Amino acid sequence: MTRFQPGEIVNITIKGVRIARPRSATAVTITDEHGVTYQMPPQAAVEPVAPAEWPPQVGDVWRDHEGDLWFTQELLEENGSQVVFAPAQSGEYGHSDADPDDALRRYGPMTLVYRKLVELDGGESR
Template structure:
């Protein structure tokens, strides 16, 4: 994993191995942990005691018109769904992903499945809606 870089806002999963160097006597569920020579707040991506992986890109979730790449490099287009297209899965939104190889994940619950099966995704080309929305910030 040496050489991996992340951006502010990326969601990552971090697993590390180290030594418990303090147990709180008043609360045994609380402990101090030492990982190599590094503190607990910052980690180096080239530290062998720390495993890390990107979960979702800082630009997630998709906006209509975005083009995304999955972990294998396949392209995915973010699309606007018709109200009847995703049923209960659209409870929080009306955006879906469709891949260059024919996979389709309509609605928010399905987007979570897409991340599980094909993620992490990285934004390749922002769609017009995202560009307009970010231009107003």
């Protein structure tokens, strides 16, 4: 492991964290997997990766950067299942399913259009 010296200038990359409280374009608070929040300095480069509603759930409808709609469905396989995107319109090559993360990279940004609310015990919805 590299030993750093006081005063040394470094670049730090933190991947896959969720925004907790966007305070301005240069002041962002992130949350780690344990719910602990950290204030990012103004020098931190913050690049959008996925919308807050990510990952997709079965039955969602999403819109890609060109305005095309994508439906999510459950693809059953021998050893389990996975959520996949299916385009609302087939192209000249027919119908194809896409892994959500691949679709996000190729067609993003993606915007959630519809998600069915699930009713919890006690009548609450989420």
